[in-house]
Amino acid sequence: MSSVSDSAWERAPLNWPAVILFSLTTLGMLTVFPWYAWTHDFSTAAWVWFVVFMYGTGMSITGGYHRLWAHRAYQAHWSLKIVYMLLGAMSLQNSILIWASMHRIHHKEVDHRDRDPYSAERGLWFSHMGWMLRNYPSSALDYKNARDLMEDPIVMFQHQHYLGIALFMNIAVPALLGWAYGDVGGFLMLVGLLRLVLSQHFTFFINSLAHYWGRQPYTTENSARDNDVLALFTYGEGYHNYHHIFQWDYRNGIRWWQWDPTKWMIAGAARIGLAYNLKRVPEFVIRRQMVQRQLERAQEQLAKAQPEAQPGRLAALQTLLEQELKHYAEIASEWAKLQQEKLEAAKRQLAEQWENSEARARIRALEDSLHQQHRRLRLLSLQAAQAAA
Ligand SMILES: [Zn+2]
Ligand SMILES: [Zn+2]
Numbered sequence: 556m557s558s559v560s561d562s563a564w565e566r567a568p569l570n571w572p573a574v575i576l577f578s579l580t581t582l583g584m585l586t587v588f589p590w591y592a593w594t595h596d597f598s599t600a601a602w603v604w605f606v607v608f609m610y611g612t613g614m615s616i617t618g619g620y621h622r623l624w625a626h627r628a629y630q631a632h633w634s635l636k637i638v639y640m641l642l643g644a645m646s647l648q649n650s651i652l653i654w655a656s657m658h659r660i661h662h663k664e665v666d667h668r669d670r671d672p673y674s675a676e677r678g679l680w681f682s683h684m685g686w687m688l689r690n691y692p693s694s695a696l697d698y699k700n701a702r703d704l705m706e707d708p709i710v711m712f713q714h715q716h717y718l719g720i721a722l723f724m725n726i727a728v729p730a731l732l733g734w735a736y737g738d739v740g741g742f743l744m745l746v747g748l749l750r751l752v753l754s755q756h757f758t759f760f761i762n763s764l765a766h767y768w769g770r771q772p773y774t775t776e777n778s779a780r781d782n783d784v785l786a787l788f789t790y791g792e793g794y795h796n797y798h799h800i801f802q803w804d805y806r807n808g809i810r811w812w813q814w815d816p817t818k819w820m821i822a823g824a825a826r827i828g829l830a831y832n833l834k835r836v837p838e839f840v841i842r843r844q845m846v847q848r849q850l851e852r853a854q855e856q857l858a859k860a861q862p863e864a865q866p867g868r869l870a871a872l873q874t875l876l877e878q879e880l881k882h883y884a885e886i887a888s889e890w891a892k893l894q895q896e897k898l899e900a901a902k903r904q905l906a907e908q909w910e911n912s913e914a915r916a917r918i919r920a921l922e923d924s925l926h927q928q929h930r931r932l933r934l935l936s937l938q939a940a941q942a943a944a
Contacts (some may be wrong), residue, residue, distance in 0.1 A: 567689040574688055576647065584752050591744050601741035604732060608645070608746050610790070610816070613754045615642035616654075617790045617817040624704060625655035628805035629833040633709065635824055640713045645724035646754055650714040656701040657694065661762075662802055665777045669693060675766035675778040683756075683763035725751065757788045765795035773800045773844050775851075783814065791815030800844060801836045809841065839890060839918060842925035846883060849932035853879075856939035865942055872939055879932060886924050893917060 619639025622628045631639070640651065648654055657672045664670035672693045673682045686694065704710045713720060725747060733742025769780030779799040786793025786807075791814055794807040808815030824830035853876050860869050893914055900906050 564691060567691045570688055570690050577684065577688070580748065580752050580755075583748050588744055588748060591740065595740060597741040597745060598736060598738040600736040601733070601738050601745045604729075604742065605745040605750055608642075608750050609754055611638075612642045612646045612750065613757060613790045614817050614820055615639040616646050616648060616754075616758050617792050618820055619643050620648070620651055620654050621658065621792070622805055622817065622821065624651050624707075624710065625658040626802050627703070628803055629821060629825070629830050631824070631831075632829040635829045636707075636709045640709050641720065641724055644713060644717060644720040645728070645751075646758070647721055647725065647751060648755070648758065650717045651710045652698060652701060652704055652714045653696060655704055656696070656698050659700045660693075662799065663700075665779070665799060666766075673762040675763075679763050679767060682766060683759045686762075757790070758792075760785060761789050761792045761795065765789065765793060769793070769796070771796050771848070773797055773848055775848070786814045791817040797841075801841070803834050804836045805833045806835065809836075839922050839925070842922055842929065843887070843890075846925050846929050846932065849929055849936065850876075850880065850883065853932050853936045853939055856936050857942075860939055860942040869942055872935060872942065875935055879928060879935070882924075882928060886921055886928075889917075890921055893921075 615638065619631075619636070620643050623631055623636070623639065643651060643654075661671055661673060664674075666674055666676050668674055668676045670693055672691075673686045674693070675682045677685070698705060726743075729742040729746040730739055732746065733739035736742065764785055765780055765782060766778040767780065769782030769785065771779075772781060773796050777799050779795040781796040782793045784793070785795075792798065792807050794809070794813060794815070797809060798804075798807045805821050806815060806818040808818060821830050821833065825833055857869070857872060857876060860872075896914060897906070900908070
């Protein structure tokens with residue numbers, strides 16, 4: 556698909572600082588790093604600090620830049636914000652202000668070819684790194700959507716002194732640590748270079764692979780996917796289909812078995828008073844979204860089925876689906892009634908009592924009904940798919 560603006564895209568000037576940075580680090584990884592590894596032994600301390608900074612810098616992007624600043628999914632103590640600010644700069648992914656402002660556009664315009672700064676519509680390479688190598692129109696800076704961040708002194712301090720902080724964190728910190736352990740070269744190679752390149756690509760995967768590879772249990776309205784394998788590399792941000800529909804939740808992997816170290820770090824920080832006002836989407840709302848998606852799927856599959864092949868079977872599935880739709884409407888109206896009651900209780904300042912009343916049990920029962928319905932619908936979709944085959 557080509558549009559009038561495509562020629563402007565092709566002529567977009569190179570973004571030299573990014574081109575030089577990525578060329579130097581990639582070249583270093585392909586030449587200096589293997590030579591050094593071949594001719595020297597890395598100290599154990601260098602490996603330990605490599606892991607510490609790998610997680611520290613990666614989760615300052617996912618927990619700080621992303622969930623705290625871009626989405627305001629929780630609030631943090633200034634001391635935690637300073638750690639995020641320093642280690643985030645060490646990731647070399649631009650200042651918090653620029654990163655968060657662009658990310659808010661990504662959510663608002665997701666997949667739009669001309670407006671999403673890392674649109675998946677422009678291909679895997681573009682969404683991974685290509686978008687940074689030229690000054691594309693979609694990356695034009697405008698902080699109108701980040702006025703709240705401009706009032707945060709830590710954000711603005713980093714923005715004004717970004718280059719100095721980034722250089723200090725990337726070169727001086729590994730060198731000083733290396734000097735303390737007597738392995739300056741090893742620290743520069745592992746904590747400096749290898750950590751930088753790996754953690755950059757791991758976080759870039761969230762814009763590229765997490766929009767291509769995986770399942771869509773909540774919505775197909777955008778390209779974002781849930782992917783357990785990707786979650787392992789992206790500090791828990793592999794649950795991107797969930798994230799795009801419930802972006803204000805401080806969690807991305809909502810189930811206990813889903814790998815989301817960023818969520819665990821934030822919850823841990825909350826326990827010691829460094830994070831507060833953690834936002835969570837109510838379980839009912841999450842399950843309702845999953846059932847809605849299953850209902851759509853079942854309808855899509857049934858529409859694809861060939862009526863002449865098995866007319867009786869198809870009619871039975873159709874009836875089942877209608878029953879499920881009716882059941883779903885009942886659950887939704889019961890939930891609305893409960894929400895109304897909750898509102899009235901709040902007005903009479905009885906919210907706490909209401910939370911402890913049998914209303915809680917009723918909500919749990921509704922969540923359970925949705926869970927059962929989700930299972931039945933999955934089966935129904937499968938049967939409809941067989942009828943379509
Ligand atoms: Zn995304
Ligand atoms: Zn996001």
